[in-house]
Amino acid sequence: MSPLLTVENLRIELTTRDGVAPVIDDLSLSLNAGETLSFVGESGCGKSMTALALMGLLPEKIGRVAAGKIIFDGEDITHASPARLREIRGNDISMIFQEPMTSLNPVFSVGEQIAEAIRAHQNLPRKAAWNKAVELLDAVRIPNPKGRAGDYPFQMSGGQRQRAMIAMALACEPKLLIADEPTTALDVTVQAQIFDLLTDLQKQSGAAIILITHDMGAVAEMARDVIVMYAGRKAEYGPVDAIIEHPRHPYTQGLISCVPHIVSDMTEERHDLVEVPGIVPSLKDFGRDECLFASRCQHRTEECMSKRPVEKHFDNNQIADCWHAEEL
């Protein structure tokens, strides 16, 4: 079976005041129907840009796909026309955004906004689309969906709004759902509920999910594969279990050691929490031929400073872009 989504050597460039910066540099991945792939990394390392590129929604005139292919369902969508992209968006690929508080339009009712997504892709009369919107609100477990469909976003809590966003994204039964930090703005108990909901809905609908997050805990629970991104480049890619058990890239090691409950049970003696020192380099340094993590890395050698690391493949399908991956 050929994968639902294949990305080959994708390069996305942003035009900034300091010149052109590759915010995604040589990214490849593949995702099968019904599976979950997770992107992790700090803010500003290109996770959301990847999502926007998949949607064909890169910021106009600023961002562009400079090289590579995004093959979705056998079709290279980097060359698709705007009209074709509109057909795909919200229908075959849909997206849940980070900020439920601002991602819904404040002046239209929630039901109307869901029904609109249905009407954009299916030739349904208004009434039927509305009824389907009510069913969707029920499916995302909003109580009294019939009454709440007429509510405006400001009448709902953050968790309810994110549920409504999920209902909207699932309205046309997409093959691929991109969730861009869907729980970042929510409190912890609601986060767990939203992840449960996504898992259940995935089982029912068979949609593939790309989960963008910086929460390694969520990755461990939700995803089969994970891509660790750093400064627009892939740091490590492979099955979640393998990577958590033995991260081969110092950045991944740093990320994992930031999460207490993955490395030790709560009852055990607790380890000190480690932080990854330093910050992500600025956009203008993204294109350099060196390891961009080197300045923050304790395993740094001459090689790291002078040449971009090459992919190192391991037997368990793990790939790490680090000169010292074998030793780590």
Place this chain on the structure above:
Amino acid sequence: MAHPTRHCLSYKGAMRVNFLLTTSKRVFYAILLLIAVLVLNFSLIHLAPGDVADTISQSMGGADQELLDQIRADYGLDQPFMVQLGRYIGGVLSFDLGYSFFYNMPVTQLIMERLPATLLLVLTAQLLALIIGVLLGVVSARKPNGITSHFVTFLALFGYSAPVFWTGILLLIGFSLKIQLFPVAGMRDVTIDGGFFVQAQDIFMHLMLPMITLASVFLALYSRLSRATMMEVLGSDYVRTAKAKGLTQSQVVYKHALKNALSPVITLAGLQFSAVISGAVLVETVFSWPGLGTLAFQSIIARDTPTILGILFFSALVVIVGNLLTDVALRAVDPRLRGRG
């Protein structure tokens, strides 16, 4: 929870009752405000030296003290201030704004004859400025460096810095004298006789230049504001969501973005209502438009106190009604305002 539909209905019903309550509260406040305006106007005019009796005697070529006293007694001017004020307010509440000796008719009747012309001018100018201004703002927001955008910037600068009477005179020279497209002055052509449509067309032709002149100032304001808010809204998260649903460009811009960008423009338009009316005084004078503006101008020259007071009262009334309508419009556009006091 057992009766979801009933729950929903009662909730919506509560919203409606709330809406009626707040509206009637606002109307009540508006009436209080009007009375305050009345008292203030009357007191201010009273503070000015000289009264109606002086003006009447002047126009008769002078009068002795006995005649002056006689006139003052006739007009009730010999009474104490509070009594005069009370009588005036009582009169206004029964739609009697006094009698204009200059025009020789009741002020109410005088104003009612002139009011439609002013309302026609003010409302059409406001509407024209709003529609064209918002359209220009939207188009230029979509292409912030395009030709339309530069045109809007220029138009805004011109409209805001050029005095209305000057714009009016320029338009008159251009489109009434050089190119004889529109009539020079007035509201109707007395030589034209005909059915409703012929007359409506005649009034429309007369209306064009004054309307464009008055609209030019506010067009500039509205286009600048809607350009700015539209650019902000187009960059917002919910516009991105709308795009992610696969909606077309025009659905995204004219449905999702525009409805959000309208609120500040409506607010500004409501605030500008009084400015539009005072602008109308100048425009009406330039084009001899037979409205309240020319009447105000003439009665100030003639020191026709009852008429001036009457016009001030009606301007206040129009502004207050305008503000109420703004409120209703804002509630229609933005559901977050509904159900708030």
